[in-house]
Amino acid sequence: MKISIVIPVLNEELYLPELIKNLNLQTYPIWEVIVIDGGSTDYSLLIKDNKLNIKYIKASRGISNQRNVGGNNASGEIIVFMDADVYPDPDFISNVITKFNNHKLKIACPYFLAYKSTWPTSLLHHFFNLLHSLAQYKYPTGAGCCIIIRKDVWLNSPGFNTDLKVIEDVEFIRVVAKKNLFRMINVRLYISDRRFRKYGFFNQLRVYLNLSLRVLTHNLKSDKGIEAKYRFGRFQKKK
Numbered sequence: 443m444k445i446s447i448v449i450p451v452l453n454e455e456l457y458l459p460e461l462i463k464n465l466n467l468q469t470y471p472i473w474e475v476i477v478i479d480g481g482s483t484d485y486s487l488l489i490k491d492n493k494l495n496i497k498y499i500k501a502s503r504g505i506s507n508q509r510n511v512g513g514n515n516a517s518g519e520i521i522v523f524m525d526a527d528v529y530p531d532p533d534f535i536s537n538v539i540t541k542f543n544n545h546k547l548k549i550a551c552p553y554f555l556a557y558k559s560t561w562p563t564s565l566l567h568h569f570f571n572l573l574h575s576l577a578q579y580k581y582p583t584g585a586g587c588c589i590i591i592r593k594d595v596w597l598n599s600p601g602f603n604t605d606l607k608v609i610e611d612v613e614f615i616r617v618v619a620k621k622n623l624f625r626m627i628n629v630r631l632y633i634s635d636r637r638f639r640k641y642g643f644f645n646q647l648r649v650y651l652n653l654s655l656r657v658l659t660h661n662l663k664s665d666k667g668i669e670a671k672y673r674f675g676r677f678q679k680k681k
Contacts, residue, residue, distance in 0.1 A: 443519045448513060450478045450509055451486050451508075453483060455485040462475070464530050466491065472494060474517065480501060480508050499512070517593075520539065521590070522538070525587040527636060548623050549595060556635045
């Protein structure tokens with residue numbers, strides 16, 4: 443099966459090279475890597491690689507729009523949406539495709555683990571993995587840092603909601619999962635804890651608890667009752 447990796451970026455020069463390096467080490471061949479740039483002003487787009495088929499596309503800034511552009515330009519049978527700050531093991535794609543096909547899935551997310559982080563942050567990631575695993579049968583929930591979906595399912599989906607600033611990934615998963623089988627698959631993917639390091643563990647915990655409340659109450663499309671907007675890993679008061 444041909445695999446397309448879609449990576450939305452905005453000033454990711456500190457993380458994108460490491461991800462490209464890890465994608466090069468995959469035991470399963472990658473058909474193409476599509477980097478969707480939302481207007482980077484750093485060196486994100488100067489990364490050169492002679493092994494991977496990397497395509498750079500510029501798009502209007504916005505995580506949902508960038509993912510949509512990437513998905514629409516993907517030619518593989520399986521699309522893997524990835525954030526730039528993830529760290530896949532060499533057998534990640536191989537394990538994902540095996541479990542994806544064995545369970546006849548249409549859309550899926552792996553388990554997310556904190557990369558080289560503190561024990562409280564690592565424990566919190568395990569907690570959310572357990573929560574998502576228990577909820578997946580009735581309330582499918584995942585994270586945009588890695589979503590795997592079949593191309594034909596993508597083409598028949600509405601894409602990511604560009605009107606949402608947060609939880610657009612959860613809404614997308616739930617919309618698609620209404621007609622297509624979604625599961626959390628037992629494959630680990632390490633993700634950066636940069637928000638925890640930048641904003642502090644307890645502040646980030648508060649952010650996630652607020653977002654989790656919105657997910658559990660199905661408040662995915664409205665900011666009503668929320669006294670702050672989520673921006674760049676933290677809550678900021680509305681002006």
